[in-house]
Amino acid sequence: MKSHARVVVIGGGVVGASVLYHLTKAGWKDVLLIERAELTSGSTWHAAGGMHTVNGDPNVAKLQQYTIELYKEIERISGQSCGVHITGGIMLASTQERLDWLKMAKARGRYLGMDLEIISVNEAAELFPLMDKKHFKGAMYDPIEGHVDPYGVTHAYAKSAQIGGAEIVRHTRVTDLTQRADGSWDVITDGGIVHAEHVVNAAGLWAREVGRMVGIELPVLAMEHQYLITGDMPELVGKKEQLHAIDFEGEIYIRQERGGMLMGTYERAGVPWSEVTTPWDFGQDLLANDLDRIAPSLEVGFAHFPALEAAGIKKVVNGPFTFAPDGNPLIGPVRGLKNFWVACGVMAGFSQGGGVGLALSRWMVDGDPGADVWGMDVARYGDWTTLAFTNAKVRENYSRRFSIQFPNEELTAARPLRTTPIYDRLIGEHAVFGAYCGLEHPLWFAPTAAEAVDHVSFRRSNSHAHVGRECAAVRDGVGLLEISNYGKFEVKGPGTAEWLSWVMANRVPKVGRIALSPMLNERGKLIGDFTMCRVAADHVFLIGTYAAESYYLRWFERHLPPSGVSVRPCAMEYVGLSVAGPRSRELLQSLVRDDLSTAAFPFLSFRRMEVGMVPAYVGRVSFTGGLGYELWVTTDYQRALYDSLLKAGREFGIRPFGGRALNAMRLEKSFGTWAREYRPIYGPYEAGLGRFVDLQKDVFIGRAAAAEEKDSGGALRLLGFQVDASDADALGDEPIWHDGTVVGWVTSGGFGHRVGASLALGYVPAAVAGAVSGFEIEIIGERRQATPLKGAAFDPSGALMRA
Numbered sequence: 001m002k003s004h005a006r007v008v009v010i011g012g013g014v015v016g017a018s019v020l021y022h023l024t025k026a027g028w029k030d031v032l033l034i035e036r037a038e039l040t041s042g043s044t045w046h047a048a049g050g051m052h053t054v055n056g057d058p059n060v061a062k063l064q065q066y067t068i069e070l071y072k073e074i075e076r077i078s079g080q081s082c083g084v085h086i087t088g089g090i091m092l093a094s095t096q097e098r099l100d101w102l103k104m105a106k107a108r109g110r111y112l113g114m115d116l117e118i119i120s121v122n123e124a125a126e127l128f129p130l131m132d133k134k135h136f137k138g139a140m141y142d143p144i145e146g147h148v149d150p151y152g153v154t155h156a157y158a159k160s161a162q163i164g165g166a167e168i169v170r171h172t173r174v175t176d177l178t179q180r181a182d183g184s185w186d187v188i189t190d191g192g193i194v195h196a197e198h199v200v201n202a203a204g205l206w207a208r209e210v211g212r213m214v215g216i217e218l219p220v221l222a223m224e225h226q227y228l229i230t231g232d233m234p235e236l237v238g239k240k241e242q243l244h245a246i247d248f249e250g251e252i253y254i255r256q257e258r259g260g261m262l263m264g265t266y267e268r269a270g271v272p273w274s275e276v277t278t279p280w281d282f283g284q285d286l287l288a289n290d291l292d293r294i295a296p297s298l299e300v301g302f303a304h305f306p307a308l309e310a311a312g313i314k315k316v317v318n319g320p321f322t323f324a325p326d327g328n329p330l331i332g333p334v335r336g337l338k339n340f341w342v343a344c345g346v347m348a349g350f351s352q353g354g355g356v357g358l359a360l361s362r363w364m365v366d367g368d369p370g371a372d373v374w375g376m377d378v379a380r381y382g383d384w385t386t387l388a389f390t391n392a393k394v395r396e397n398y399s400r401r402f403s404i405q406f407p408n409e410e411l412t413a414a415r416p417l418r419t420t421p422i423y424d425r426l427i428g429e430h431a432v433f434g435a436y437c438g439l440e441h442p443l444w445f446a447p448t449a450a451e452a453v454d455h456v457s458f459r460r461s462n463s464h465a466h467v468g469r470e471c472a473a474v475r476d477g478v479g480l481l482e483i484s485n486y487g488k489f490e491v492k493g494p495g496t497a498e499w500l501s502w503v504m505a506n507r508v509p510k511v512g513r514i515a516l517s518p519m520l521n522e523r524g525k526l527i528g529d530f531t532m533c534r535v536a537a538d539h540v541f542l543i544g545t546y547a548a549e550s551y552y553l554r555w556f557e558r559h560l561p562p563s564g565v566s567v568r569p570c571a572m573e574y575v576g577l578s579v580a581g582p583r584s585r586e587l588l589q590s591l592v593r594d595d596l597s598t599a600a601f602p603f604l605s606f607r608r609m610e611v612g613m614v615p616a617y618v619g620r621v622s623f624t625g626g627l628g629y630e631l632w633v634t635t636d637y638q639r640a641l642y643d644s645l646l647k648a649g650r651e652f653g654i655r656p657f658g659g660r661a662l663n664a665m666r667l668e669k670s671f672g673t674w675a676r677e678y679r680p681i682y683g684p685y686e687a688g689l690g691r692f693v694d695l696q697k698d699v700f701i702g703r704a705a706a707a708e709e710k711d712s713g714g715a716l717r718l719l720g721f722q723v724d725a726s727d728a729d730a731l732g733d734e735p736i737w738h739d740g741t742v743v744g745w746v747t748s749g750g751f752g753h754r755v756g757a758s759l760a761l762g763y764v765p766a767a768v769a770g771a772v773s774g775f776e777i778e779i780i781g782e783r784r785q786a787t788p789l790k791g792a793a794f795d796p797s798g799a800l801m802r803a
């Protein structure tokens with residue numbers, strides 16, 4: 001084994017082999033893969049090898065498409081067959097909700113260029129004669145589905161990488177990792193030490209163990225997974241290879257395997273494997289079968305596909321593979337650890353492995369993944385993902401793999417975990433909670449405890465009218481909102497203003513003022529949106545999306561100078577409340593000595609005040625788009641602040657409101673939000689944030705690209721639409737049609753209660769953005785007329801928030 005390599009990839013499963021190949025393809029030849037046994041000796045060897053393009057996240061779906069298309073390339077380079085069988089696939093619906101879900105998936109596939117088709121039960125039965133029609137209502141057909149040979153794929157990647165210059169060492173285990181002062185790594189193995197600039201943890205089933213070598217606890221857990229293979233079936237003799245099928249209600253996937261059928265299930269009673277540590281002596285082993293556990297699914301499967309029962313079970317495979325809490329991979333650089341990368345938690349290696357390798361290799365070589373990989377970024381998790389939290393969420397995710405998650409459905413595992421001091425007060429107000437980063441926050445308020453429950457639906461639900469009343473309170477009087485679930489950072493030191501001016505696109509505000517600012521990467525794309533509150537010359541309180549806290553910190557740490565500025569995350573040290581609505585000033589004024597008149601405390605002011613007995617930062621800003629204030633206090637004061645605002649607010653008809661009302665109101669203002677309207681695939685001018693980019697500043701990250709985008713206008717435009725919808729609103733990811741062609745996609749949608757209209761925000765090509773008619777948005781399979789809005793639907797001049 002050589003003693004030095006630019007990169008050491010730990011793990012020779014399908015993911016490590018793909019990363020290795022993509023690094024050589026990107027031009028890094030001095031790369032070494034270390035595998036403790038033979039290639040494929042983790043989850044990979046016993047996988048069913050199924051692959052498909054459909055994914056809930058369109059960005060992940062694109063990487064899945066890439067993976068499937070890649071197999072021809074690695075077969076050609078390596079001469080190794082991947083055993084690709086593109087059979088096509090059908091997804092079978094037994095309920096109306098599932099059929100609606102399929103229609104939405106088909107619609108989403110439109111702007112990804114996917115050729116999906118909704119078909120009748122009779123058409124499905126013609127394509128897949130093994131099904132018993134009486135159990136189904138309809139289906140979706142996808143021509144690009146199939147399966148591969150896991151061994152062949154992994155070796156094709158590995159050989160292609162070796163042809164590109166990579167080396168692979170087998171039967172060598174990485175036992176420890178130590179970092180040198182310059183950030184490079186000593187990779188300690190049972191066969192000697194390799195000095196490497198970069199290390200990639202692609203250790204699959206052992207990713208946690210390799211993480212622990214560098215002091216991190218990765219949120220991954222392996223689950224046992226069983227599939228069975230039937231005896232040979234006369235029904236298959238002389239026939240074309242059967243399609244892949246997913247039977248959602250049976251929680252079953254099924255495909256042909258030689259003369260029989262392979263049937264796997266994500267059963268409800270899923271069982272984790274090696275909950276704390278993965279044994280090093282586990283190799284190409286299988287786990288003991290437990291058919292009792294999957295009996296309920298098998299029963300449904302045999303009823304839905306009767307010929308399988310008659311064929312009998314020839315073989316059962318039970319093997320473990322890993323999941324992150326949300327079921328998406330964990331990839332990217334780990335914050336706080338220079339040159340340490342992860343590519344793990346990949347639960348669908350044969351659909352996603354290629355895309356993961358591509359994105360990670362670009363990230364390492366070019367400093368940027370080259371695609372929107374927010375949904376897979378390891379930085380989407382933070383300190384709350386303890387081992388037990390991960391365990392609960394992974395079990396839940398596994399058991400719901402084939403369940404619909406409705407847009408208004410809040411999953412229940414690992415809850416409540418994190419709560420703010422007013423949690424019980426909010427329960428007393430009959431709040432319905434959601435969990436975000438493990439933190440409970442109110443979504444809406446019901447009139448009674450018995451009504452405080454969401455009836456899940458793709459359509460307007462039981463909360464609709466209540467949310468409407470909350471919006472009316474904010475429109476006409478005053479509402480009170482818990483806003484603790486934001487990321488917060490204290491930026492301090494003499495270099496604060498200069499540094500922020502470099503990392504943020506907008507001008508740093510004066511002391512006592514607030515400025516909104518996008519954060520751009522070098523390519524001028526949006527990687528964050530912040531509220532900068534200037535407390536003092538050398539102190540800025542920064543507010544952004546909580547889920548992106550680690551993502552932002554990773555970026556900040558990369559760009560911090562050696563001295564003069566410090567950035568400290570303080571999300572849970574400061575919790576917040578917002579008062580919003582035309583009477584919010586009177587209410588707040590009754591509790592503070594400071595003059596809150598617009599002359600004395602105008603829009604975008606920020607000041608330390610005493611609110612009753614509570615010391616608070618008060619900002620005159622509101623995401624509702626009307627008059628409003630945000631109050632930030634240390635956690636110990638939140639309860640007192642809440643009580644005094646409610647008490648003083650009685651006179652003004654105060655009413656608590658929740659996240660759903662806030663979302664409706666920000667849509668009425670066409671205010672975007674991170675991970676929906678603002679993502680690293682959009683530029684600030686495309687996203688309508690151009691007014692927050694200060695090109696007068698000589699330097700800031702992304703300036704050149706932003707200036708270019710301003711000149712060219714960018715390729716896309718974020719538009720607001722009023723939608724002619726009836727009982728279901730756009731939610732996000734629906735296609736936008738123009739003159740009969742799909743031109744764009746919705747980023748958010750909902751009902752604007754203050755304006756009484758269904759609204760949506762979405763991107764369309766700049767060339768059609770000026771059209772005043774001809775737009776439609778497809779909602780649950782129906783194309784609805786969508787009228788582009790000239791400005792915000794609510795208070796387009798912005799006079800109310802400045803008044």
Ligand SMILES: Cc1cc2nc3c(=O)[nH]c(=O)nc-3n(C[C@H](O)[C@H](O)[C@H](O)COP(=O)(O)OP(=O)(O)OC[C@H]3O[C@@H](n4cnc5c(N)ncnc54)[C@H](O)[C@@H]3O)c2cc1C
Nearest residue numbers: 011013015036042043044048049050174204205348349350
């Ligand atoms: C029963 C079953 C059915 C499945 N069906 C499908 C399917 O149909 N389609 C699909 O896409 N996916 C399927 N999967 C999931 C698929 O197997 C995984 O997504 C994939 O194998 C993950 O690959 P990996 O490279 O991340 O991890 P692994 O395959 O676990 O590879 C990790 C490798 O790292 C090596 N390693 C670990 N630690 C060290 C160390 N310290 N030093 C050196 N080497 C180390 C291990 O020996 C191992 O070879 C299935 C899984 C199972 C169990």
